[in-house]
Amino acid sequence: xxxxxxxxxxxxxxSSVEGVIAAVTARLPGQDVTIKFERIVNIGEWDExxxxxxxxTLETAKKDVESLSGVVNGYKTMAxxxxxxxxxxxxxxxxxxxxxxxCRDVLKRYTAKEGVAVKFNKKYSLRAIVADRVLEALGDAxxxxxxxxxxLIMKAYNSCRRPDGAIRAFEGTVGLAADGSKExxxxxxxxxxxxxxxxxxxxxxQYTASSLLQALGQKKDINAIRRVLCxxxxxNDGTQSIRIAGKLAANWPVTPNTVCYNVALTGGVKSGTRxxxxxxxxxxxxxxxxxxxxxxxxxxxxATYGTMISGFSLAGRSDxxxxxxxxMKQSGIKPxxxxxxxxxxxxxxxxxxxxxxxxxEEGIEPDLVMYNSxxxxxxxxxxxxxxxxxxxTMESRGISPDTMTYLLLMNGLIKVNKxxxxxxxxxAANFDPKTRPLVxxxxxxxxxxxxxxxxxxYERGLExxxxxxxxxxxPNTRAMTAVMGACMSSGEHDLxxxxxxxxxxxxxxxxxxxxxxxxxARHLSTAWKLISENISGTKELSPKQVMVAYNVYLKACxxxxxxxxxxxxxIKFLGEPYIPSRDTYRYIVEALGYRIxxxxxxxxxxxxxxQIKELKKFRFLLFVLDAVATPEIFCDGLFYASVVNLGMALxxxxxxxxxxxxxxxxxxxxxxxxxxxxxxxxxxxxDLLHDSDNMLEIPGWECLLTNYTNFKAxxxxxxxxxxxxxxxxxxxxxxxxxxxxxxxxxxxxxxxxRRRFR
Numbered sequence: 001x002x003x004x005x006x007x008x009x010x011x012x013x014x015s016s017v018e019g020v021i022a023a024v025t026a027r028l029p030g031q032d033v034t035i036k037f038e039r040i041v042n043i044g045e046w047d048e049x050x051x052x053x054x055x056x057t058l059e060t061a062k063k064d065v066e067s068l069s070g071v072v073n074g075y076k077t078m079a080x081x082x083x084x085x086x087x088x089x090x091x092x093x094x095x096x097x098x099x100x101x102x103c104r105d106v107l108k109r110y111t112a113k114e115g116v117a118v119k120f121n122k123k124y125s126l127r128a129i130v131a132d133r134v135l136e137a138l139g140d141a142x143x144x145x146x147x148x149x150x151x152l153i154m155k156a157y158n159s160c161r162r163p164d165g166a167i168r169a170f171e172g173t174v175g176l177a178a179d180g181s182k183e184x185x186x187x188x189x190x191x192x193x194x195x196x197x198x199x200x201x202x203x204x205x206q207y208t209a210s211s212l213l214q215a216l217g218q219k220k221d222i223n224a225i226r227r228v229l230c231x232x233x234x235x236n237d238g239t240q241s242i243r244i245a246g247k248l249a250a251n252w253p254v255t256p257n258t259v260c261y262n263v264a265l266t267g268g269v270k271s272g273t274r275x276x277x278x279x280x281x282x283x284x285x286x287x288x289x290x291x292x293x294x295x296x297x298x299x300x301x302x303a304t305y306g307t308m309i310s311g312f313s314l315a316g317r318s319d320x321x322x323x324x325x326x327x328m329k330q331s332g333i334k335p336x337x338x339x340x341x342x343x344x345x346x347x348x349x350x351x352x353x354x355x356x357x358x359x360x361e362e363g364i365e366p367d368l369v370m371y372n373s374x375x376x377x378x379x380x381x382x383x384x385x386x387x388x389x390x391x392x393t394m395e396s397r398g399i400s401p402d403t404m405t406y407l408l409l410m411n412g413l414i415k416v417n418k419x420x421x422x423x424x425x426x427x428a429a430n431f432d433p434k435t436r437p438l439v440x441x442x443x444x445x446x447x448x449x450x451x452x453x454x455x456x457x458y459e460r461g462l463e464x465x466x467x468x469x470x471x472x473x474x475p476n477t478r479a480m481t482a483v484m485g486a487c488m489s490s491g492e493h494d495l496x497x498x499x500x501x502x503x504x505x506x507x508x509x510x511x512x513x514x515x516x517x518x519x520x521a522r523h524l525s526t527a528w529k530l531i532s533e534n535i536s537g538t539k540e541l542s543p544k545q546v547m548v549a550y551n552v553y554l555k556a557c558x559x560x561x562x563x564x565x566x567x568x569x570x571i572k573f574l575g576e577p578y579i580p581s582r583d584t585y586r587y588i589v590e591a592l593g594y595r596i597x598x599x600x601x602x603x604x605x606x607x608x609x610x611q612i613k614e615l616k617k618f619r620f621l622l623f624v625l626d627a628v629a630t631p632e633i634f635c636d637g638l639f640y641a642s643v644v645n646l647g648m649a650l651x652x653x654x655x656x657x658x659x660x661x662x663x664x665x666x667x668x669x670x671x672x673x674x675x676x677x678x679x680x681x682x683x684x685x686x687d688l689l690h691d692s693d694n695m696l697e698i699p700g701w702e703c704l705l706t707n708y709t710n711f712k713a714x715x716x717x718x719x720x721x722x723x724x725x726x727x728x729x730x731x732x733x734x735x736x737x738x739x740x741x742x743x744x745x746x747x748x749x750x751x752x753x754r755r756r757f758r
Contacts (some may be wrong), residue, residue, distance in 0.1 A: 004034030011036055061126060064106045070101045072141045076195075099141060100149045103134050111159065126647065127156040128165055130703030139191030143742050144200040147171040147208050154211035163215035170212050175199030180227030181247040204254055207537035212262045217267020222276050223247075224295060225264050229283070232256040234296045258298040261287055262307060272724045274700060277311050284308050302333050310342040318346040325668045335362055337370055344374045344670035352378070352390060360591040366397075372404050381413030387412055403438045404665060410447045419451035423460070428452075444480040458495065461486030478506050484513045492518035508541045515549040521555035527553050528569055535576045551587045558591035563620055570627055581685035585639035588624065592617045597638040597735040599645040599742060611650075618646050618654050619702055626700040629723040642667070644739040657705055662740040698722055 002011040014020050017174040024033050074157060075095050082351060086446040112128045131153045145153075150173050157166035165179040172189035189197040216224045222246035230242055238251035240532070248688070268280030284304065286297075293299025305328040310320035315479050321343060328335060340359050347355055352374060361364060366374075371394045374595060378387040378719075387409065406429055413422035429435040438444075445468045450459040461483045468475050480503050482575045487496035496517040503510060511530070518527035531549050534541040541549065550573055557566040574580075589596040594672055604610040621643045626633050646660030697720040699712060711719075728736055 001038045002036035004036075004081065006031065009332065013486050017746065054576060058129070059756075060125065061110065061130050061133070064109060065130065068099075068102055068106065068134075068137045068394060071095070071102055072137050075141045077148055086187075096143060100490055101145060103138065104149050104152055106134060107149075125160040125162060126291045128160040128162045131156040135172075135189050135197070136191050139189050139197050140193045140195050140263050141191070142198060144193035144198040145203050146200075147203050147205040150174070150203045151205075151207040152213055154208060154215065158211060158214050158218065161218060163218040166211060166215035166220075170208065170215075173197055173199060173203045173706060174201060174208070176201075176204065176250065176252065179221070179224040179247065180229075180231040180244075180249055180252075182250045201253065204252060206254060206260060209252075209254055209256065210260045213260060213267060214261040217263065217270060220267070220271040220273070220276070222268060222271060222273070222279055226269050226279060229256055229260070229264055232260065245440035254297065256298060258287075258293075258304065260302055261298055262301075262303045262667065265307040265311075267303065269307055269314070272314075272315065274315075277315055280308060280311055280502060285677065290333055290476070298329070300333075302328075302339075303332060304335060306336070306339045306342065309339055309683070313342045313346040316346055317713075318348075321346055328659055329362075335364070337364060337367070340364065340366075341370060341373050344377050356393070366394075366399075368394075368402060368449070371399060372402075372408060375405060375408045375412075377413065377567050379408050382412070382416050384409075384416050384418070385554060386413045401435075401438070403441050403444060406435075406439055407441075407443055407447060410444070410451065414447070414451055414454060419454035422451040423448060440473060442468070442473050442479060445473060446482050449482040449486060453482060453489050456489045458483075458487040458490040458492050477503055477505060480506075481510045481513055484510070484517065488513070488517055488520060491520075494519045495670075497507065497521065508545045511540055512545045512549050516552050522556075522560065524553065524557060524560070524562065524565060524669055527556070528565070531569075532572070535573070535578070539603050543578070547581055547584070548743070550578075551584050554584065555587040555591040558588065560621070561616075563616060567623060570624070574627060574633075578631050580624075580636075582636050582638070584699075585624075585636040587652075588621070589639060589642045592620070594642060594646065597641045597645075597732065597738065597739075600649060614646075615654070618643075618650060619705060621646065622657070622700075622702040622705055624721060625724065626656075626702055629700075629725065634725045634727035637726055637736045640726045641732065641735045641739040644736075644743065648739075648742055653705065653708055656708075657701065659743055660704075661701070661724065662743050664721050665726050666740070696720065 001015075002013050003020060004011055006027055012023070014023065022033070024035075027033060044253045066492045069694040081122075087633050091213075097357065107127075107130060112125045128687065134153060150169065153169050154166040157169065169175075169189070170178050170189055171185040171187035175185055177183045177185050185199070189270040197463045205349060209228070211229060213225060216228065216549050227244045227249045229248065230236055230244060231252040232254055234255050235250050236242065237251065262281055266282045268276040268278075268283070269758060272278075284300070287304065288294070290299050290301070305324055309321045309324050309328075312318075312324065325335060325339070325343065327398075328339075340355065344352065371390065377391055378384075378390065391405065391409070394401070394405075406425070410422040410425060413419070426439060446463055449461045449464050452458070452464060465475055465479065470478065478507040478653060480499055484496040484499050485497060487493070494517075497514065498518070500506060500510060500514045511534075515527050515530050517522070518530070527549075531546065531553055533547050550569070554566055554569065557563075557569070586596050594600060598755065602614060604614060625638070626641065644662060647654040647661075696711065696718070701724075704711060724734070
C-alpha cells in the first residue's frame with residue numbers, strides 16, 4: 001500500500017501492482033526499497049453504538065460475548081497464515097488491538113454505574129459471568145491480554161465478590177503467582193476450541209496490581225498482601241531472600257503507588273483481625289508524609305488516613321484514631337465526611353456534640369446522611385435519649401428528619417424495650433400532615449407492626465395492616481410476617497395461619513412462622529408434614545430454618561406429652577444430615593419443665609401420678625442419650641447435667657442410673673464389684689442383652705432403666721455399658737462437675753451407708 005521515496009524517506013501511497021513496479025524499477029542499482037504491506041483481516045461486524053437504557057440480562061450478556069466471534073476468528077486466521085517470507089506478528093497487531101478493544105467494550109457495558117447496566121448483577125453475578133466468557137473468547141483466540149483489559153476483567157470479578165476469579169485471571173494472563181511468591185503459576189485459561197491465553201508480563205501494571213490486592217483483601221489473605229507489596233517494593237532487587245509466611249517473595253517489574261497501598265490498607269482493616277490491623281499500620285507508617293513522597297515511597301493522602309482511622313475506630317482504639325486525625329490536620333490534609341462518620345463509631349456518647357463542633361471548624365456541615373449514620377450508631381448502643389437529642393440538634397440546624405430517621409428511632413425504641421413509645425412516635429408523625437408522607441412507607445409500617453407484636457397487641461397489628469392498604473401501600477412478606485408474630489404473641493395461632501394464607505409470595509422465614517403457628521395451635525401432624533417435606537423434599541427452608549422449626553415442633557410435642565411423636569420425629573431427624581444443636585437440648589429440657597443444667601427438688605413423695613409423669617420425662621431424656629450415641633454426635637454437657645440432676649431428684653432407680661452415667665463419663669474402672677467398659681459399637685435399645693464369656697452388654701440407658709432387675713450380674717462379670725460421649729465447654733463444665741459432685745455426696749451419705757451397684 002506504500003513505497004518509500006528515493007530521496008527524503010517519505011512513504012508514497014500506491015494502489016496498483018503497476019505503481020509498485022514502477023516505483024521499484026526506477027531506482028538506481030543496489031538502492032534499498034522500503035515497501036509497506038497491509039493485510040486485510042475479516043473481523044466481523046460490530047455494533048459500537050449501544051442504547052444506554054437497554055437492560056442487561058443473562059440473555060444480552062450471551063449475545064454480546066457471541067458478537068466477539070468475528071474478531072476472534074480473524075485473529076486466529078491471521079496468526080495461522082504467518083510465514084517466514086511475510087510475517088505480521090499477531091500480538092500487538094491492529095487485529096489484536098481490535099480484539100482487546102472489543103473485549104473491553106463488552107466489559108464496560110456491564111460495569112457502568114447506571115442501574116439498567118447492573119440489573120441482575122447481585123443475584124446472578126452477571127459481571128463475573130461476562131468476565132468468564134470474555135476470558136474464554138481470548139483463550140479461543142490464543143491471544144495475550146494487555147493491562148487495561150485485565151484490569152476491567154479483575155474489577156468485574158471483585159465487584160461480584162468473586163476474588164478467586166480475579167486471582168485466576170491474574171495468574172493465567174500474567175504468568176506470575178498471585179500470592180507474590182516465586183512459585184511458578186500453573187493456571188492455564190483455555191477456550192472452548194482448545195486454545196489458551198498466552199501469559200504476558202505486559203499485563204502487569206499498577207492498576208492490575210491494585211485489583212489483585214483488592215481480591216486478596218476480599219479473601220482476607222494477609223500474608224499474600226504482604227508478599228505482593230514486597231514483590232513490588234523498589235528496594236527488593238531480587239537478590240535478597242525475603243521469606244514471608246514460609247514463601248519467598250518474588251521481584252515484580254512494577255512499583256506500588258498510593259492507590260496500591262490504600263487497597264492493601266483496606267484489606268488489612270476489613271480482615272477484622274488484629275494481625276490485619278497491625279499489617280495496615282506497618283504499611284501506613286512506611287509511607288511518606290504528604291508532600292514528601294517520591295517514586296520509591298508513595299505519600300499518604302486523605303484515603304490513606306481515612307482507612308486507618310476507620311480501622312482504629314472499628315477496633316475501639318479511639319486514642320489512635322483521634323491521634324491520626326490530629327496528624328492529618330497538621331499535614332495539611334482536610335478531613336472529609338467519611339472520616340467523621342468513622343470517628344462516630346468510637347467516640348463516647350457525650351462527645352458527639354463536640355465532634356459536631358469540630359466538623360464545623362473544618363468547614364464541614366453535617367448533612368442528613370451523616371446525622372442518620374450517627375443516630376444509627378447511638379441506637380445500636382441503646383442510647384435512645386442521646387439519639388433523640390441529636391435529632392433536636394439536627395432540626396435546630398434546619399435539617400428535617402426523613403423516613404430513615406423515623407425508622408432508626410423506632411427501631412431504637414424497640415431495642416430498649418419501649419414498643420409503646422415507638423408506636424406513639426409513629427402515630428404522632430402520621431397525625432402531622434407535614435410528616436405523614438415520611439412514615440407512609442412499608443418499612444415504617446412493618447416496624448410499627450413489630451412494636452405491636454412486642455406488646456402482644458394483635459388487634460393493633462391487624463389495624464396497621466389495614467391502614468397500609470388504605471394508604472396505598474402494598475404489604476410485603478416482612479410486614480405480613482410481623483402481623484403473624486403479633487397474633488402468635490397474643491396466643492391467636494389460628495389467626496396467624498389465616499394471615500399466612502393471604503401472602504402472595506411467602507419466604508422461608510414466613511414458612512417457619514407458619515410451622516410455629518401450627519405447633520401453637522396443636523396441629524402437630526400438619527407441622528411435622530411441613531418440616532419433613534423441607535428436610536428431604538421441597539427445600540423451601542434453609543438448614544438453619546429447618547433446625548429452628550424442628551426445635552419448636554419437638555418442644556410442642558413434649559409440652560403436650562406426645563412422647564411417641566417426639567421419639568419418631570427425633571429418630572427421623574437424626575436419619576437426615578442434621579444433628580441436634582444446643583438449642584435443641586435446651587428446648588427438650590425446658591419443655592419438660594426444668595431449667596437446663598440446674599438441680600431442682602421434686603416434692604412428689606406419695607404422689608403416684610406425679611411420680612409416673614416425672615419418670616416418663618426421665619425415660620425420654622435417656623432415649624435422647626441413646627439416640628445420639630454415635631461417633632459423629634456428641635451430647636451437650638448441659639443436657640447431660642440436666643439428666644443427672646433429674647435422676648438425683650427422682651431418687652430410687654433413676655438415681656442409680658445416673659450414678660452409673662457419671663462413672664461412665666468419668667471413665668472409672670469399677671462400679672461396685674463388676675469391672676466394665678463403654679460399648680464401642682452402637683446398638684439400638686431394642687436389642688437383647690447377651691451374656692457370653694463372662695461379659696454382660698447393656699444396649700442402652702433406657703433399656704437399663706426398664707430392665708434393671710435383669711441386669712444384676714454375678715461378682716466378677718464384665719459389664720459393657722452403653723456409649724456416652726459428652727461435649728463440655730467453659731460454661732457447661734462447672735455445671736457438669738457440680739451435678740456429678742452431688743451424686744458422690746448423696747451416694748456416700750444417704751442413710752449413713754454407702755450403696756453399691758450390682
